[in-house]
Amino acid sequence: MEKKNIKFTIIAIGILLITVFTSCEKLLEIDLNDRIPNDYAITSTRDLQLVLNGAYDGLQSGSLLGGNPVLYAELLADDAIIGNEQKLNRFGKYEIYSMTTSPQITEIASFWSAAYSAINRANNVIYAIDNNLIDDSDFDLYKDKLKGEALFIRAVAHFELVRFFAKPYDVDNRGNNTQLGVPYRLLPSFLPDSLDAPRESVEIVYANIIADLTESKLLLESAGVLSAVSTASAMASTAMLARVCFFSGDYINAAQYADEVIESTYYKLSEDVSEVFNLSGNVSNPEVIFQIVNIVTDNSNSLIDAYSRAKNPLFQTNSTLYNMYSASDLRRNLITKYFVVYYVKKYDESLLDGVSQPLNRVYLRLAEMHLIRAEANLIPGGNGNAIDAFESYNALRMRAFGDNYTPETVALNDLLDSVRNERRRELCFEGDRYHNLKRLKLPLRNGIEWNSDAPIFKIPADEMSGNSLMEQNP
Numbered sequence: 427m428e429k430k431n432i433k434f435t436i437i438a439i440g441i442l443l444i445t446v447f448t449s450c451e452k453l454l455e456i457d458l459n460d461r462i463p464n465d466y467a468i469t470s471t472r473d474l475q476l477v478l479n480g481a482y483d484g485l486q487s488g489s490l491l492g493g494n495p496v497l498y499a500e501l502l503a504d505d506a507i508i509g510n511e512q513k514l515n516r517f518g519k520y521e522i523y524s525m526t527t528s529p530q531i532t533e534i535a536s537f538w539s540a541a542y543s544a545i546n547r548a549n550n551v552i553y554a555i556d557n558n559l560i561d562d563s564d565f566d567l568y569k570d571k572l573k574g575e576a577l578f579i580r581a582v583a584h585f586e587l588v589r590f591f592a593k594p595y596d597v598d599n600r601g602n603n604t605q606l607g608v609p610y611r612l613l614p615s616f617l618p619d620s621l622d623a624p625r626e627s628v629e630i631v632y633a634n635i636i637a638d639l640t641e642s643k644l645l646l647e648s649a650g651v652l653s654a655v656s657t658a659s660a661m662a663s664t665a666m667l668a669r670v671c672f673f674s675g676d677y678i679n680a681a682q683y684a685d686e687v688i689e690s691t692y693y694k695l696s697e698d699v700s701e702v703f704n705l706s707g708n709v710s711n712p713e714v715i716f717q718i719v720n721i722v723t724d725n726s727n728s729l730i731d732a733y734s735r736a737k738n739p740l741f742q743t744n745s746t747l748y749n750m751y752s753a754s755d756l757r758r759n760l761i762t763k764y765f766v767v768y769y770v771k772k773y774d775e776s777l778l779d780g781v782s783q784p785l786n787r788v789y790l791r792l793a794e795m796h797l798i799r800a801e802a803n804l805i806p807g808g809n810g811n812a813i814d815a816f817e818s819y820n821a822l823r824m825r826a827f828g829d830n831y832t833p834e835t836v837a838l839n840d841l842l843d844s845v846r847n848e849r850r851r852e853l854c855f856e857g858d859r860y861h862n863l864k865r866l867k868l869p870l871r872n873g874i875e876w877n878s879d880a881p882i883f884k885i886p887a888d889e890m891s892g893n894s895l896m897e898q899n900p
Contacts, residue, residue: 468554471564474572478551481579482657484544489536491718491789492726495586496857498522498537500741502881503860504871505850509742509767513732519740525880529898535886537590541583542611548576548583549614574645578658578666581638582789584610585670588631590883591899594864594876595628597675606897607631624895632674639667653692655710655717661687662716665790672798673865681802681809684795687715688818693792695825699756703772705786715790725784729773733855735762736775741855743768750851754830757851772855794858796822797849804842812838819845822852 468474485491500506501523514520518533527534554560555573592607609623610631626634646652646660653659668683687693696702696713705711707721720727732740743761748768751758762769776783796818802808803815819841824831836844846866850859863869864876874880879900890896 468550468559470562471560471568471572474551474554474560474568477547478572478575478579481544481547481551481576484540484547485579485582486718486720486724486726487536487540487544488726488728489533489540490544490583490586491787492720493728493732493787494533494537495590496729496855497732497740498590499857499860500855502870503863505743505747505854505859506741506770507744508740509769510738510740513738513740522881522883525874525878527884529884529887529890531884531886534883535888537883538587538886538889541587545580545583545611546615548580549611551576552580553614553617568649570645571649571651574642574649574651574660574663575658577638577642577645578663581635581642581663581670582666584608584631584638585635585666588628588635589673589861591885592625592628592631593879593882594861595632595674596877597673597865598867600675601629603627603629603632606899609893609896610634622893622895625897632670635670636667639663639670643667652690653715655708655714656719658716661690661692662790665715665795668795668798669790672802673861675865677802677805677808681799681811681814684799684802685814687795688792688799693795695792695796695821697825697828699825700760700772702788702791703760703785704774704776705788706776706783707786709786713792714788715792715795717789718787720784720786722784727773727785727787729787730775730782730785733770733773734775735769735771739769741770743770743854747850747854750847755826755851756828757826770855793822793825793852797845797852800845801842801849804845812841815841815845819848822848826851 468477488494497519501519502525508514508523514523515533517531521527521531522534552573555569555576560569587608593605595603604627606625607628608625608631610626611620611623612634613620615621640663642658643660643663646658646663651657651659653661664683665687668680668687671677671680671683693715694712696711702711702713705714705717708719710717718726731737745768748758748761748763751761760771762771773785776785800815800818803811816836819836820833823834849862853859860870867876870876870878870881882899885896885898890898
């Protein structure tokens with residue numbers, strides 16, 4: 427991105443201070459085009475919350491957690507097939523699907539800029555707190571909460587970036603992943619020389635993500651924010667630590683963090699397997715750890731248009747995945763067989779009086795924690811707690827089969843394969859398959875090698891021209 431564009435987009439906060447006194451609407455609907463520097467604009471705890479709200483709105487973007495990275499992952503994996511080629515738009519999904527991206531791809535540039543915009547807003551909050559720029563009666567009361575949330579946002583955005591713009595973390599080479607990652611931005615953009623930033627190694631990016639999430643967890647625990655409906659919490663940071671450790675081959679810590687979430691008693695598996703995909707607004711579900719909330723005026727969920735049968739969807743699936751479910755598995759109902767076509771129903775459009783309702787995007791849920799705990803305990807070098815592994819595996823099977831569930835006996839040496847198959851059944855079309863294939867060093871769609879350069883996104887042209895230290899991908 428060009429330096430002036432970054433400053434206009436990210437530094438500008440002043441108008442938020444005017445709007446908060448005249449409107450109760452979400453900050454997503456406010457045009458952030460004022461040029462007052464953040465170091466002058468943030469003068470109160472209220473201002474910190476406003477900027478943090480802006481960071482959440484950045485996460486909510488369809489280009490970020492709103493859904494597009496899920497679609498990109500499915501374009502590169504093997505569970506989804508293209509049902510409507512017209513939705514493979516040029517300078518976007520077509521190039522991603524064909525693995526021929528360039529620095530000029532608009533959708534990829536939007537992904538990059540949305541992520542770093544959210545990161546910069548989070549950095550403004552962190553910088554103001556760390557440098558004691560606030561002096562009001564509320565600051566000491568709320569600073570741990572606000573900084574903990576900002577650290578969570580910064581970690582999540584960097585995690586999404588490094589998984590698409592860098593070669594995958596090699597779990598068999600832990601501590602030595604020296605391949606180029608992404609810039610890990612720790613300072614707000616108004617500081618001198620903050621815009622020119624080199625790409626850190628994948629190892630360093632993951633280490634920074636874990637450090638941010640660890641501090642976030644501690645701060646949110648200190649603030650008493652153990653769980654929340656639609657904002658970061660100590661349990662959300664713990665769940666993210668489980669995910670990040672899992673995908674970086676730290677299976678001992680992955681199992682421990684997942685177990686902490688499971689045993690916290692804040693969450694339980696939803697009785698209805700489909701309910702977590704049909705939430706709207708501030709409605710939650712006991713399985714949801716962190717979600718992106720959508721309402722009618724700011725619906726950013728890009729998954730409905732890509733999957734819902736009523737939308738002539740981009741994606742369908744195939745008989746291979748459909749037949750992985752037994753007839754009595756309730757999750758099979760999330761795929762509709764229509765003659766020889768298999769439609770995905772996880773993100774079906776929801777109508778109320780004929781009006782389409784927004785769907786939230788669930789980013790972290792308890793089922794994933796069970797899958798992490800089960801597999802991380804079974805992989806050689808992990809915790810080796812077979813009891814926890816069986817417990818999590820059976821918990822998901824019990825939910826999946828409902829009244830038709832019968833306890834399943836699986837030989838210990840076969841359980842790992844069973845858990846991995848269960849992961850595919852449970853998390854399909856949630857963006858997991860692509861990253862999991864790379865973790866397991868299995869071929870991607872069409873037999874592409876797991877560590878091939880082909881699917882790795884090119885760094886956008888604006889960043890290449892505006893950052894003198896940036897290096898392009900092959």
